[in-house]
Amino acid sequence: xxxxxxxxxxxxxxxxxxxxxxxxxxxxxxxxxxxxxxxxxxxxxxxxxxxxxxxxxxxxxxxxxxxxxxxxxxxxxxxxxxxxxxxxxxxxxxxxxxxxxxxxxxxxxxxxxxxxxxxxxxxxxxxxxxxxxxxxxxxxxxxxxxxxxx
Numbered sequence: 001x002x003x004x005x006x007x008x009x010x011x012x013x014x015x016x017x018x019x020x021x022x023x024x025x026x027x028x029x030x031x032x033x034x035x036x037x038x039x040x041x042x043x044x045x046x047x048x049x050x051x052x053x054x055x056x057x058x059x060x061x062x063x064x065x066x067x068x069x070x071x072x073x074x075x076x077x078x079x080x081x082x083x084x085x086x087x088x089x090x091x092x093x094x095x096x097x098x099x100x101x102x103x104x105x106x107x108x109x110x111x112x113x114x115x116x117x118x119x120x121x122x123x124x125x126x127x128x129x130x131x132x133x134x135x136x137x138x139x140x141x142x143x144x145x146x147x148x149x150x
Contacts, residue, residue, distance in 0.1 A: 010081070016080055020077070024068055024073070043132050050063065051115050091145050108121070112129070
């Protein structure tokens, strides 16, 4: 069996962009509000972007948020062009699974360590960062799976 990979046009760029921007924004808001729940912690995604991408300039938070939204669109494109045409499960299921992979590999394995928190926030001494990371990315995947239309 040969894997099918869709190009940008076949994956529907408008749908990819809308799903990525909406899901990325909602994920960022969930991160900010998560601290109001006892088992989660607030995660400011734009601030994480500021820390590992730019600097302490006043504009850095905006660059961090912008980078997060661009990454969200690009990761929706990867999912839509590689995973959707090759994995025979409901679209929402594959999107949530993709979001959880990103939670562990990118956010937990790359961004958190670059920010000094260790893998999945292990240096915090609590599971709250990891739980919030998984909840945010599952919500991102759910929205991507619901919003993306090929």
